[in-house]
Amino acid sequence: MTTVLSLENVTLQYPDGVDSNGQPQTLKALDSITFQADKGSFTAVVGASGSGKSSLLSVAATLIQPTSGKVFLNGQETSGLKDAERTRLRGNDIGIIFQQPNLLPALTSEEQLVAMAHLAGARGKELKDTRDRAAELLDVVGLADMRNRRPHQLSGGQRQRVNIARALMGNPSLLLADEPTSALDHERSASIVALLAQLTSEFQLATVMVTHDSITSSAIDAVFEMKDGRGYMIPSTAKSADAA
Ligand SMILES: Nc1ncnc2c1ncn2[C@@H]1O[C@H](COP(=O)(O)OP(=O)(O)OP(=O)(O)O)[C@@H](O)[C@H]1O
Numbered sequence: 583m584t585t586v587l588s589l590e591n592v593t594l595q596y597p598d599g600v601d602s603n604g605q606p607q608t609l610k611a612l613d614s615i616t617f618q619a620d621k622g623s624f625t626a627v628v629g630a631s632g633s634g635k636s637s638l639l640s641v642a643a644t645l646i647q648p649t650s651g652k653v654f655l656n657g658q659e660t661s662g663l664k665d666a667e668r669t670r671l672r673g674n675d676i677g678i679i680f681q682q683p684n685l686l687p688a689l690t691s692e693e694q695l696v697a698m699a700h701l702a703g704a705r706g707k708e709l710k711d712t713r714d715r716a717a718e719l720l721d722v723v724g725l726a727d728m729r730n731r732r733p734h735q736l737s738g739g740q741r742q743r744v745n746i747a748r749a750l751m752g753n754p755s756l757l758l759a760d761e762p763t764s765a766l767d768h769e770r771s772a773s774i775v776a777l778l779a780q781l782t783s784e785f786q787l788a789t790v791m792v793t794h795d796s797i798t799s800s801a802i803d804a805v806f807e808m809k810d811g812r813g814y815m816i817p818s819t820a821k822s823a824d825a826a
Pocket residue numbers: 596597609610611629630631632633634635636637638
């Protein structure tokens with residue numbers, strides 16, 4: 583097993599006003615979290631609202647620095663890196679899928695994927711390679727025929743597929759998804775989860791998905807259950823039941 587993401591004893595505190603004596607208070611969003619995601623594995627993070635799921639994802643994404651503890655990505659400690667180094671790491675190694683597919687209304691599906699490279703100054707052969715990769719990824723997510731459509735010409739599920747393809751453009755090893763199915767009905771949610779499982783296996787990603795849904799999908803390898811900032815890894819019963 584190759585470990586892609588590892589959190590060791592991670593605690594994250596937010597300022598939380600003052601007490602009756604005027605003393606500053608803090609809130610522990612993450613409390614001594616130890617977590618691991620391996621190459622080719624699909625982990626669901628579940629728990630009640632406010633339990634710390636998004637905080638865990640933000641720390642894993644290097645968007646927030648933990649108050650204490652260590653975060654490793656492919657063996658490199660990210661918690662001590664400078665902002666510019668963390669930004670580079672996000673571009674190269676981490677794909678992030680947010681709840682709402684925040685696509686640009688004026689761009690086609692293919693342009694959504696190519697835009698970052700174009701803005702970064704890619705031209706000529708480099709831009710052609712980027713277009714080829716975008717076409718390949720749109721094909722993989724089942725949108726080969728929708729390359730030239732703009733967001734308003736796509737269904738919610740199709741927009742989320744563009745969002746997923748875009749997160750894979752940088753060829754990440756870690757894919758983080760924050761409630762990617764929350765805006766979708768049950769059937770479309772199930773097909774997005776199945777797609778994420780397929781991509782996890784095909785590209786040997788370490789995929790971590792925050793979800794409110796109770797997880798019954800056989801696609802999930804492990805469930806990390808969170809409560810009041812603490813978390814526990816439990817093996818997926820759905821998968822073991824399937825195997826039986
Ligand atoms: N920027 C912030 N400043 C202060 N407290 C915060 C901040 N962000 C989150 N919190 C608090 O940290 C705790 C964990 O929040 P988090 O968003 O990680 O939970 P969650 O499990 O993702 O919730 P939900 O399912 O509702 O999205 C909550 O008590 C929340 O109020």
